[in-house]
Amino acid sequence: MIKIQIPATSANLGAGFDALGLALSYYNYVNIEEYDGISISSLDGTDVPADESNMVYDTAKTLYQICGRPFKGLRIEQVNNIPMARGMGSSSACIIAGLVGANKLMGEPLTLDEMVDLSAQIEGHPDNTAPALLGGIVTAVFDGKKVHWVKQEVFTTLKFIVIVPDFELKTEKARQCLPKEIPFSDAVYNLSRAALFSASLLTGKYENLRTAVDDRLHQPYRIELIPHAADVFETAYSLGAYAAYISGAGPSIMTVVDAENTYFAGKLRFALDRAGLESWDVHELHIDNAGTRIVE
Numbered sequence: 453m454i455k456i457q458i459p460a461t462s463a464n465l466g467a468g469f470d471a472l473g474l475a476l477s478y479y480n481y482v483n484i485e486e487y488d489g490i491s492i493s494s495l496d497g498t499d500v501p502a503d504e505s506n507m508v509y510d511t512a513k514t515l516y517q518i519c520g521r522p523f524k525g526l527r528i529e530q531v532n533n534i535p536m537a538r539g540m541g542s543s544s545a546c547i548i549a550g551l552v553g554a555n556k557l558m559g560e561p562l563t564l565d566e567m568v569d570l571s572a573q574i575e576g577h578p579d580n581t582a583p584a585l586l587g588g589i590v591t592a593v594f595d596g597k598k599v600h601w602v603k604q605e606v607f608t609t610l611k612f613i614v615i616v617p618d619f620e621l622k623t624e625k626a627r628q629c630l631p632k633e634i635p636f637s638d639a640v641y642n643l644s645r646a647a648l649f650s651a652s653l654l655t656g657k658y659e660n661l662r663t664a665v666d667d668r669l670h671q672p673y674r675i676e677l678i679p680h681a682a683d684v685f686e687t688a689y690s691l692g693a694y695a696a697y698i699s700g701a702g703p704s705i706m707t708v709v710d711a712e713n714t715y716f717a718g719k720l721r722f723a724l725d726r727a728g729l730e731s732w733d734v735h736e737l738h739i740d741n742a743g744t745r746i747v748e
Contacts, residue, residue: 453485453528454556457747458549459587459740460534461506462612462706463579466665466697467645470542472550473541473579474589475740476612480534480545481747482508484553486709487527498532507543509548511574512557517604518570519561537620541701548744552585556746565599565637568592572599587743591650604654607742609711610694612738613720615684617703618731621677625700629673639669661695661708678703678730687723689717 460478464470481495492502492509504510508528516523546705551571555562562570564585572579578592578599592601627693649664651657675681675698687738688707689694693716695708709716 453483454553456482456484456552456592456744458482458534458545458552458584458744459742460562461544461580461583462539462568462614462701462702463541463583464670464697465646465649466671466679466695467642467667467668467669468484468579468591469642469646469667470692471578471593472589472591472646472649473583473607475583475587475743476540476614476737478533478540478614478735478737480532480542480585481550482549483527483529484508484512484549484557485527485586486557486739487525489525491525493528494530494532496531496533498530498536499664500532500569500728505544508550508553509538511547512554514561514574515570516556516558517550519558521558535616535704537622538616538653539583539621539698539702539704540614540616541580541700544571544575544584544682545671547581548584552562552570568599568601568699569597571666583743585740585744588739589653590651591718604650604655606739607741608653608656608739610653610658610738611709611711611713611716611736613688613693613707613709613717614699614735614737615707615724616733616735617678617680617729618733620705621701621703623701626670626674626677629677630670630728632675638647640669641666653729658694658708658710662689663710665695665697674698677747680727681705683722683727687720691723
């Protein structure tokens with residue numbers, strides 16, 4: 453049985469809508485092997501589909517069909533640490549697990565580039581799937597068939613503190629609230645800030661990050677779907693965060709913090725509790741440069 457480790461991801465990074473994403477040190481695990489039929493189980497008690505609608509199974513089956521290989525079924529065991537529908541790449545993790553697992557079982561007929569392309573075709577955009585597979589921070593453009601991507605490994609002591617609300621926000625709903633058209637000035641506003649984020653992160657100009665995550669394409673609309681989000685942003689900046697932004701489609705909120713800001717997570721936890729948000733989780737993470745890998 454093959455064991456796969458897939459990292460959580462944070463997409464958009466503020467202004468880089470559908471183009472920027474990074475992998476984080478928070479993981480799902482999937483064990484997979486060929487099997488005569490369907491056997492799907494959750495090893496951590498998370499409720500997952502146990503039939504052909506399971507995203508890991510469906511993706512793996514699709515790859516077998518694409519490659520023209522005989523397919524009888526799979527045994528799949530899942531550990532789902534990445535919270536579902538929270539803006540941390542849970543669906544992308546399932547897609548990548550299915551692709552990587554099936555590709556390994558078949559003797560790796562797909563190249564890395566082909567898996568990047570196929571994962572984006574399945575998900576519809578590469579901002580989560582690409583960093584989940586590749587690791588690091590990934591800039592990606594999807595032309596409908598091919599993903600043009602650049603991965604950059606980030607060696608920094610920055611911490612990424614994520615605040616995970618106690619409710620789901622489906623990506624479909626989060627996209628429905630977005631405008632169909634935007635002013636030219638808003639496009640320019642976002643282009644400059646998306647470019648600034650990557651450059652500042654990689655060169656250590658962390659004082660730029662607050663400006664770099666400011667956005668006019670999606671966050672002003674999605675923040676209305678996340679009660680208390682504006683207050684959490686304000687609290688994070690008051691505690692010294694370099695940046696705060698909605699992770700992916702939300703509702704999770706990501707903060708970027710200096711490693712020497714030792715007690716940030718604890719102070720934030722205290723502030724959330726005082727605000728009556730005891731059920732919101734706080735996780736201290738770092739960038740994962742390795743991406744998805746098969747582990748012993």
